[in-house]
Amino acid sequence: MIADRTIKGLCLKVGPLGENDRLLTLLTHEEGIVRIAVPGARRPKSRLAATSALTFLELLIGGKSTLRRARQIKVIKSFSKLGEKLETLSAAQALSELAMLLVGTNDPQPEILQAVLIHLERLQKEDIKPVEALANCVQACVHLLALGGYGLPIQKCCWTGIDLIPPIGDWTWRCSLIESEGFAIGEITNAEITLNASELALLQRLLKPILPLKQTGELLGPMKVWMKLLRVIELWIETHLNRNINALSMLKKILL
Structure with missing residues (x-):
């Protein structure tokens, strides 16, 4: 006993x-x-x-x-207020699912618990918009994956080692997600996700503590871009954790 x-x-x-x-x-x-x-x-x-x-x-x-x-x-x-909206409930459930994948029994990772609590608090904000719930969920997943040792390698090209410095304003520039490795500069044949310079820059900014905002205080990036970044997260988790996060699929269906 x-x-x-x-x-x-x-x-x-x-x-x-x-x-x-x-x-x-x-x-x-x-x-x-x-x-x-x-x-x-x-x-x-x-x-x-x-x-x-x-x-x-x-x-x-x-x-x-x-x-x-x-x-x-x-x-x-x-955090009962999260259940008042399907998008915030799905986002919160996604964080729960991901935490259970990243943390084991007798595996203390206090940083992950602290991060989950912070992001649940943000999702519970009054009058949160659907795109804000999505963006918070994407950023939370980026943070949790990094804390759990499965961070997205978004600073260097996975094929050449060259720094990934997105040339903002160059609308011809592309990088492609190689699910098993990271991002490679260029438009790779058969790559499911290709990001332009602005999309990669937005993804890189998600490593910071708070979401990227415009000078007006509005969220940076439209719904379609956040949906694209959500798909990046899904593919990375599927490849490196060998699991699907059901709540992420539900979140997409709710917002489509």
């Missing part, structure tokens, strides 16, 4: 466990991904019945190390 102790974590997923219990999948600072049983949580009058995904929780846990059980649960922060 392990002594009861307190942990904090973001609930990424909630599922049934037996007849009356729930199983929480949490992203924590100390242990990475952990799974905690919540006894009786599916009973209507249970004091633990309010557990849900996309909440930052403090839990008193105990029991066997193979599957610990929650004794008490306190909600520190709820």
Whole structure:
């Protein structure tokens, strides 16, 4: 037996466990991904019945190390407003899915948890526009992939090693995504994604802490460009993590 102790974590997923219990999948600072049983949580009058995904929780846990059980649960922060719009909910679910791919059990990666919390807060902003939700999702994926060791190599040509410095204003310049390697200068035959100079420059700016904005405060880049960058993210994840992020596909369908 392990002594009861307190942990904090973001609930990424909630599922049934037996007849009356729930199983929480949490992203924590100390242990990475952990799974905690919540006894009786599916009973209507249970004091633990309010557990849900996309909440930052403090839990008193105990029991066997193979599957610990929650004794008490306190909600520190709820991101329930994300469910009010399909695009923000899909974006948030995409971040949850990606976090679960990047972080393992007994694999503490506090930077990833902090990044997810920051981006969920941004997605929950009042009056967020669909294109802003998409852009936030794309940037969040760029950040999480970099923190998890699968960052997009967007600074040098993957074939020549030449710096990728997009010549803004030259509308003939192109670079192509080679899914297994990165971006190569030029228009490569059979490449699914080809970016012009402005599109690559926008992608490179996503490594910064905040989204690129115009002087007016509006988001830089139209919906069609953000959709293109989302496809870059999808292809990179499919190739390097060998998985599809279902919520990214849902986000595209919602915004099309």
